[in-house]
Amino acid sequence: MTNENAIEIKNLTKKFGDNIAVNDISFDVKPGEVFGLLGPNGAGKTTTLRMITTLLKQDSGTIKIFGHDTAKEGKDARSMFGLTGQYASVDEDITARENLMIFSRLNGLTRAQSKQRTEELLSEFSLENSADKNLKDFSGGMRRRLDLAVSLITRPALIFLDEPTTGLDPRTRLQMWETIRQLVKQGSTIILTTQYLDEADQLADRIAVIDHGKLVKIGTPEELKQCVGGTKLKFVVDDDGKIQEVENMLNKQFSLNPKVTDNKVDLILNKKNQLVAVLNALDEDNISTSHLVVEEPSLDDVFMSLTVGKN
Numbered sequence: 001m002t003n004e005n006a007i008e009i010k011n012l013t014k015k016f017g018d019n020i021a022v023n024d025i026s027f028d029v030k031p032g033e034v035f036g037l038l039g040p041n042g043a044g045k046t047t048t049l050r051m052i053t054t055l056l057k058q059d060s061g062t063i064k065i066f067g068h069d070t071a072k073e074g075k076d077a078r079s080m081f082g083l084t085g086q087y088a089s090v091d092e093d094i095t096a097r098e099n100l101m102i103f104s105r106l107n108g109l110t111r112a113q114s115k116q117r118t119e120e121l122l123s124e125f126s127l128e129n130s131a132d133k134n135l136k137d138f139s140g141g142m143r144r145r146l147d148l149a150v151s152l153i154t155r156p157a158l159i160f161l162d163e164p165t166t167g168l169d170p171r172t173r174l175q176m177w178e179t180i181r182q183l184v185k186q187g188s189t190i191i192l193t194t195q196y197l198d199e200a201d202q203l204a205d206r207i208a209v210i211d212h213g214k215l216v217k218i219g220t221p222e223e224l225k226q227c228v229g230g231t232k233l234k235f236v237v238d239d240d241g242k243i244q245e246v247e248n249m250l251n252k253q254f255s256l257n258p259k260v261t262d263n264k265v266d267l268i269l270n271k272k273n274q275l276v277a278v279l280n281a282l283d284e285d286n287i288s289t290s291h292l293v294v295e296e297p298s299l300d301d302v303f304m305s306l307t308v309g310k311n
């Protein structure tokens, strides 16, 4: 299992009538990786996830989970993962402890093992104090933690998290991120869909950007940011009379194409290490500047440039 990919997807396609929800998507997920699926509403993320988790049959293409083809060896493939979020069908009318006991038993643990695993998970997810409350009285954050705990009963190698922090307040979101990081430390592979770009940036090792059913880009957050352009530099030239000189210098010396508005200069650096060179050149030419801003491209820039959304 050492060199094996956690997931291998080749030419995956799914149509609903005339609507191609997932259009010839291929990607691999490595063991131990946090892999993010990112895209606007209706892009095809959930449909992709539903096919990987065997809840929905693909029209064509193959999906392998730790080497098991989901179409031919569904049971083996399913034994590798846990589901959470919209898929976890916990019972609202009973307590957290009772839910964990029932799901442990359903997963084939003995009564004693179920009891032990339930207590472990309640403690791991800081739910001990609420263990005997009905789920109806749970906050959104507690509920998400329980959903995740239920999906981890069997210590799966692969965890699917569909929008794990949607609707959570900022503090609970941070707690959830910490929980996810802990799971990674323990060796889990995680597939995550999220609407939050900062979440993908914080957690994902690699991200697949999906739009209109197609995979438009795949890479580390850094690689994706680089593909929308380099570091932005903005500054104000204090002496209006020197603007032309600055523009010429940036053009000739650095092959940069600055946007100049009044005495404001706005440019995108070709390389990261150009920043120091540009600042030095300004200094050497005795050009005084102020309001200096250096901006790295964000995943928001990536999202806006790579996707057009449904409308």
Ligand SMILES: Nc1ncnc2c1ncn2[C@@H]1O[C@H](COP(=O)(O)OP(=O)(O)OP(=O)(O)O)[C@@H](O)[C@H]1O
Residues within 6 Å of the ligand: 016, 019, 020, 021, 039, 040, 041, 042, 043, 044, 045, 046, 047, 048
């Ligand atoms: N069961 C279904 N029947 C018909 N069309 C569907 C079905 N499920 C999804 N679709 C369509 O497939 C496309 C992709 O939907 P999907 O839910 O996978 O997108 P998504 O990226 O998960 O979006 P969101 O972020 O809104 O959850 C959409 O056009 C959607 O309307």
